[in-house]
Amino acid sequence: MTGAMIVLVTCAAAEAEKLAVTLVEEKLAACVNAVPSVLSTYRWKGEICKETETLLIIKSEMAFWERLQSRIKALHSYETPEMLCFSVDEGHEPYMRWLNNQLEGSIH
DSSP, X not given: OOSEEEEEEEEOHXXXXXXXXXXXXXXXXXXXXXXXXXXXEEEETTEEEEEEEEEEEEEEEGGGHHHHHHHHHHHOOSSSOXXXXXXXXXXXXXXXXXXXXXXXXXXX
């Protein structure tokens, strides 16, 4: 186990860059990939919805999960933003060192 995590967040295209830049600037994320034009189909308030969104793939450390979650909620326009956290079991060691060194207070 590395302590690293990947968090998936969908958002409106118009807010993707602000979310990504803010999380990296505040050292809550080492890197954020923005995958544009993801078609999401879901049920919301009893209706089937289809939206074109941007998928953010956020790389960080588990130690930042609570703060990252709070910051995303504060910045995100959705009433219930998607935030799915996956622990990273293994990773290329030089990349994992780089990832950790980008985060606030470098925890390793």
